[in-house]
């Protein structure tokens with residue numbers, strides 16, 4: 001991330017590129033934690049943070065990965081403390097934790113150092129599914145992690161779940177959802193299993209080693225998720241995200257609002273002004289770059305006004321609020337109803353887009369097939 | 381040069397039997413092309429031809445050869461070897477007195493060997509049969525000679541045995557060309573008459589006519605007249621092909637060369653027309669040959685409507701160099717503005733399509749190729765219908781006729797059963813079975829062109845494991861029990877999918893088409909009914925289910941760039957399809973209607 005003098009309020013993402021073991025479906029950049037000098041990486045991340053001249057305030061922080069929870073206590077707390085000392089007005093500070101890697105003492109300390117939200121990679125309440133995914137924790141670890149987080153003083157807790165895992169059924173997914181609701185957390189992200197390039201899972205699927213869940217079931221599971229979670233008092237506020245009132249993830253909302261953020265650490269992405277950059281996705285090269293005062297960016301893309309306006313439209317439409325017509329006009333100097341008149345009309349007539357007084361948003365029917373609609377919101 | 385020392389001939393052969401190799405060897409032996417700068421297969425000059433291994437356009441070359449102490453001028457006129465280009469073979473032969481018939485001794489007589497031989501016989505050319513590839517251990521020159529005698533009626537003892545590759549026997553063959561092929565008739569005292577047997581378009585010099593002088597002579601600056609069109613021009617340049625175009629001051633009786641006369645476009649001349657002197661014209665044109673009939677038609681639409689004029693320019697360019705290709709504007713309610721194009725056959729379509737893609741950056745939607753039909757209306761008028769959608773209402777039609785061909789298939793005896801079944805399924809009637817040898821047979825069928833126009837050849841190759849060869853010749857239009865099939869996509873009839881088929885298999889075809897379409901049209905956000913209507917009655921229905929899931933589950937900061945790229949691609953994909961109503965139909969779907977395979 002090579003940005004000077006950011007004045008606006010921004011989000012900060014820190015990528016911890018380590019994991020204890022690799023999950024079979026995972027497409028993130030992460031390496032075995034035991035193979036690296038972790039302290040040196042954390043030092044580099046802090047240096048990268050030092051180098052960024054953020055004059056404005058950091059509004060949200062998200063330490064993700066990888067698995068931040070697999071870091072030695074000392075390293076993790078050092079990073080948290082740096083952020084805590086440097087920026088005062090952080091509204092939301094999330095750390096991702098893997099079940100089985102949660103230590104109540106560390107959580108207590110983190111809470112004291114400003115961390116306000118814990119996101120737990122639960123994924124499933126079914127042993128066989130956890131095994132299929134290549135997760136190393138068990139079902140008990142999930143409940144345990146939630147309890148410890150609560151005991152450490154966190155009320156803003158999120159869990160991640162995955163559905164449409166081969167072998168799962170509507171019934172097994174219903175059980176999963178009920179278990180999740182019973183945990184009493186205010187935020188749930190539920191993702192349909194995706195087969196990312198370069199993952200073992202995808203290779204195995206392509207080799208025909210197992211049959212993916214069919215589309216019809218996948219859709220039914222998605223609809224069930226919405227039904228059960230809404231009944232339980234959650235709002236469906238983004239395609240894969242559900243929250244109790246006032247527990248939406250502020251950091252992630254920034255992404256969908258297309259607001260600026262900076263990312264530090266290997267493979268982290270930043271979006272500022274009209275630039276999107278991505279850091280070097282290689283721990284050693286990243287460390288070397290930081291230590292020699294070189295650039296950490298591996299890729300920088302300059303966006304045209306049309307690109308940015310397209311991104312705003314596409315990202316906004318993923319949320320329940322959709323595109324606010326007035327905000328869009330002010331920000332991009334474009335009348336959304338004009339620029340996308342054709343797609344809006346077509347999708348409205350198919351009941352896929354709702355055109356309200358102030359907003360344009362996807363309908364419930366549209367969410368499961370959102371991409372087929374979003375692609376029409378790109379300006380050439 | 382004295383006509384006695386001129387020999388004009390063509391080499392005719394089935395594909396891959398060695399025609400081009402033999403031509404190359406002759407060029408080398410006669411010293412026409414320097415061995416060092418020798419580039420294999422000089423005569424096939426277009427890339428495309430080289431790649432596909434077929435010669436599309438006839439071209440000519442002049443060779444000097446010493447025989448018995450005298451120098452001969454040998455003009456070799458190249459011919460294409462494929463089914464679709466019979467007509468070009470005939471026009472090359474019309475300029476010759478003789479033909480060398482090359483048969484691969486490892487393969488024996490094939491379908492185009494037979495077809496080309498018939499053309500040579502019809503043109504009155506003297507034929508020298510040649511057994512090629514005798515250097516190969518698998519060559520069976522004697523058995524092949526038997527086949528030639530049996531099926532083509534030539535004496536087996538008179539077959540030359542050569543290897544075009546190593547050169548064995550080629551010199552003897554050249555001697556025989558001088559010795560055995562007749563010289564042109566000496567009509568040097570008559571008013572000039574020159575046959576235009578080919579042409580090509582040169583951006584700088586305009587039309588270049590390839591001519592064979594039958595009487596009199598042409599000289600530079602001469603005022604000439606085209607007998608057919610009556611147009612008058614002045615000769616700017618004359619020349620011979622050696623093999624490069626080499627200017628000369630005159631072309632005499634019996635000679636082959638080219639004429640440049642400030643002719644603007646290929647449409648200004650007709651291949652087969654006769655050039656004569658404007659002041660002292662010949663009385664009669666040289667008997668030409670039949671113009672090829674375009675029997676196969678397909679529509680081309682720009683993938684993107686804004687490319688219409690680009691597409692028109694591209695077609696104009698293509699037709700400049702290929703007079704057997706034609707195009708005219710067409711307006712389809714479903715596909716918008718495009719062109720209906722006429723072709724000699726299916727290979728011809730492939731070639732045009734490839735050129736279109738290679739030389740122009742245009743996305744096109746091509747409809748399935750169909751044949752021409754003839755109708756007799758209730759008031760007795762006979763009309764040619766080049767597109768199924770032109771067919772008037774049944775009440776106005778007294779008779780519907782479809783084109784028939786004579787189809788010749790040569791195959792190994794062990795695949796006869798399979799081929800007969802295929803032929804039967806395609807409404808072909810067996811006329812004759814002729815055993816060429818103990819293991820090979822020639823089948824002659826009467827076949828509706830519509831049935832063999834699409835994938836017949838591929839199927840034939842499949843059934844015979846690549847052995848069978850085929851050739852066909854148009855014989856005429858005949859009454860047939862035909863019906864029109866309409867395909868409705870999302871309740872709208874799509875004109876580009878309309879088809880005329882025989883009643884006996886119309887229902888089965890209709891069903892097959894929508895089954896294919898169901899696979900070819902991607903699922904949409906809504907359900908799409910596909911229906912088949914025959915005579916206004918729906919006889920079959922299928923449904924394309926709507927897709928149920930198409931969404932990226934996770935989209936956070938690091939994913940935006942990649943996701944936007946994917947969405948852009950998705951959008952482009954939609955754009956490349958034709959939208960008919962609210963349904964997007966990919967290009968390949970328009971071809972799928974003729975695919976009769978399962």
Ligand SMILES: Nc1nc2c(ncn2[C@@H]2O[C@H](COP(=O)(O)OP(=O)(O)O)[C@@H](O)[C@H]2O)c(=O)[nH]1
Pocket residue numbers: 393394395396397398399400401402433434461512513514515516542543544545546
């Ligand atoms: N061994 C051998 N191969 C030959 C001979 N003549 C042609 N070929 C090969 O047969 C193939 C087809 O020959 P080509 O001249 O392109 O056939 P065309 O399609 O009739 O022009 C090529 O691979 C040639 O090298 C020959 O006399 N002997």
Ligand code: SF4
Pocket residue numbers: 018019020021022023026027028030065066067098121
């Ligand atoms: S723990 Fe998370 S980041 Fe690590 S491998 Fe598993 S899914 Fe990927």
